[in-house]
Amino acid sequence: MAKHDTPLLDELESGPWPSFVSDIKRQAEKNPDCWDILGQLELSYKEKITHWKHGGIVGVFGYGGGIVGRYSDLPKMFPGVEHFHTVRVNQPASKYYSTENLRGICDLWEKHGSGMTNMHGSTGDMVLLGCRTEALEPFFWDLTHGMGQDLGGSGSNLRTPANCLGQSRCEWSCYDTEETCHHLTMHYQDEIHRPAFPYKFKFKFSGCPNDCVAAIARSDVAVIGTWRDDIRIDQAAVKEYVAGNFASNGGSHADGDWGAFDIQKEVIDLCPTECMWMEGGELKIDNAECTRCMHCINVLPRALRPGAQQGASICVGAKAPILDGAQFATLIVPFMEISADNEFENLIDFIETIWDWWMEVGKNRERVGETMQRVGLPTFIKVMGIEPIPQHVREPRSNPYVFWQDEEVPGGFERDVQEFRKKHAA
């Protein structure tokens, strides 16, 4: 029986799509506190203002993240949501879990919280919505001791690392994303659970340039699988595609009437760098021009595969805020070997060089991509100890001036700035 009239929210149940309003109503039949979510949201729709207050001092002992405090500013009117804290649970690598585990998490949340979940949050965590402050420690005990799971990151912590399915399911994965994600998650437990930085920091692991976790769009360090030799071609399979014997795109779009497969129109003409052509019935690729867009490999998966010398490109500085200008990551290292044999030493060294610099130079609430933008790419790559390469160049330069440091010029040069300023005021 509904506790509040919600005519505006009820409209959201009238379409053909699934409705979160219906979901909350269903949960409210089990947990009457959930009626107050709908009541407060209806009021917010009417008044066009939020009635949530977020933040505060909620948490579990020893942790400085994983829980986002949330309160109603109308607790007398909506007592069921007086406290409505969010808990982030670190998802398993690649989001592999059993239905038994999911049932366990849901049962735990019905015991301690509202029973409402969000699978998954943008960062990848299992997000459990709504519980009171006094329920946090008992929940945390059950989660860690009963389920063997842990909280994820929030606030100025390292956020929960995320990865694609990687080599567990995907033949294109150029390194073991699951092992890398697991190793770094364990290596940086302190940074995940306790605030460490001027602002949030994320890293994500995609096995190939298809980038199924959208690392390049959202993470401060995106580790994206790539290869440095040539795309492997099976010319016999190319012929089968051309003859129409193999379904293009692995049959993904087979339900539409697209006509006969046309390799010129559907592959070669769509190559962004125009580095492919047919010659004597064979597909040719000028691999030096390939930008790893993956289109040809996606369309002809039985004929084309990533090269055999595999590793990852490292891009730095993405962010995806809602209000203030999303930004893709910038390529910093075109190729890095990613190997468990040396416990991912080169990747860890790279990440910690960024941290040491950003913690000192970054402003409060400034993502590392914004710090890079503020100081400029030349300064950033110098800090990282990386030589400039053509791949760092986004576009032809528009500034005609070239500035040299004395160590960059044979013989160097000396200049007394104070003497200069006597004649030329700043």
Added chain:
Amino acid sequence: MALSDDELKAAIIEKAKKAPKPQLYIKDFYKCDPDTKPRAIKNMANLLVREGELMFWSSGSTTMYARPDRIKNEEGDEGVN
């Protein structure tokens, strides 16, 4: 020369007591000892949280540090000690 651990602890606590605003960013503590690396100062601040001298205050997206007796709890108490 960098401060000793005890000196750094005392400097951080002093800063947290006297800062105009009760909540401080981790960077605010860097000034306690410019010769100590930021990660070492972060580790010391987190140790002080474990010892009860400081506490975390989170906005959800950013985490700050505060003295427990200077912070107002959303649940209505003045100070949480």
